[in-house]
Amino acid sequence: MDEQIARIMVGLKQLPIRTLLLEFWRDSRKRRGLSAALLAAYLLIQRSVRYRRLGRLQKVYRKYTTREEMASMTDHDAWEIQKQMLAMEFPSATVKALQFALFRTYGIPTISALLLKTSQFSNPATSFKRYADTGALIGQFMAFEPSSERAQTAIARTKFLHVGYRSSGKILESDMLYTLSLFALEPIRFIDMFEWRSLSDLEQCAIGTYWKSLGDALEISLADLPSGPNSFRDGLHFLDELRAWSLKYEEDYMKPHPSNKEVADKTMDVVVYSMPRFLKSAGVNFASCVMDDRLRESMMYEPPSATYKTIFSSLIALRKFYLRHLALPRANFQRIDVFTDKPNEYGRYYVKLYEAIPYYVKPTIWNRWGPAAWVTWAMGMPLPGDEDDKYYPRGFDLEDLGPKYFEGKGRKSVAAIREQLKQERRGQAPFIPELPSAEDAKYEVVDGPEQVSEA
Structure with a gap:
């Protein structure tokens, strides 16, 4: 050919x-x-x-052709395969799926009630910053190699932010596992629903392998899964059990509750913020089209009308047809990289792409005066560099990400956790039992979240 x-x-x-x-x-x-x-x-x-990129991927990783071989997939290889989906093959669907995964957790009352207590949804400013910080943390350990200091620092910071709540029982371990399940499963579901092809077994195995390794690094207990914590055959087996458990968890605990609706409403404000006022209602209805009945009912939302459903499904069908039969694959120069690779003069990193509010975006001439900036200004939305340091125009420090009252706190704990991760997470195969597990991590957490005022 x-x-x-x-x-x-x-x-x-x-x-x-x-x-x-x-x-x-x-x-x-x-x-x-x-x-x-x-x-x-x-x-x-x-x-x-x-289909050339898929064919090339299968050729490069042909050592993982059979289920027996998939059991030996390394965390590093799984990350490489997943990175192709995130940056080249399905960037839009993958990013939206991860955002929706976070949104879906708000359908569980124990999660939404705790979020309201932390005051992170008390006003739009904190809502937008939480959205940006969560995206930055997740983005670091997905965009950078598992054994890299950048990924390990992001994991360590995430563990620090949760450790006090987990040790006190305010965050349930089952809710942690449910959140992990959504980050693993929603990209697969979104790509299947909205993209021009479904994921291959190799790609799905990579997702399962990567998130199993990350779950170990975050010390999320897998004991509730039939083969947990460490008797899974491979990434596909892990995903199968995680999917069945997650569905059952939703059946049991995803119930209507006022806290679900309040957090969902605050998040929806973030989603439709950049839309003109006359389109915001339509935006909410289209977002509702993505929800299944159980999630929609738990958040006490009305179902979208038949008209919205028809328009939405037609647009998705047209997009899938165009991408599959007419569009050329994304070229290397079109690669989607959300974060800068190297630290700036302040030792921080910038966000290169943003939605609505320009947290951690460099106020370059293009970002402040380019065509998109004029549209943003005309709509009354802030630009990078507006209001002095409000949107952190110098970028983000990985060890400061999180609620503002945690800035400058936890550095010793993060350093201790990171050192442990260097020993535990080296890009190895998580399904080979003789290799050490991150569940064996031992470190002392000082100045944890429970010792910091939330006022």
């Missing part, structure tokens, strides 16, 4: 382009014929390259 395409391209280069164009415009029959030929050539090329 590649040789045939090469011959076609060589032949096209040898054609006298000027003469061809003149003939094209003079004769309508030739014009139609040439148009059909060019369209056929494009579709042939598109078809040959559309």
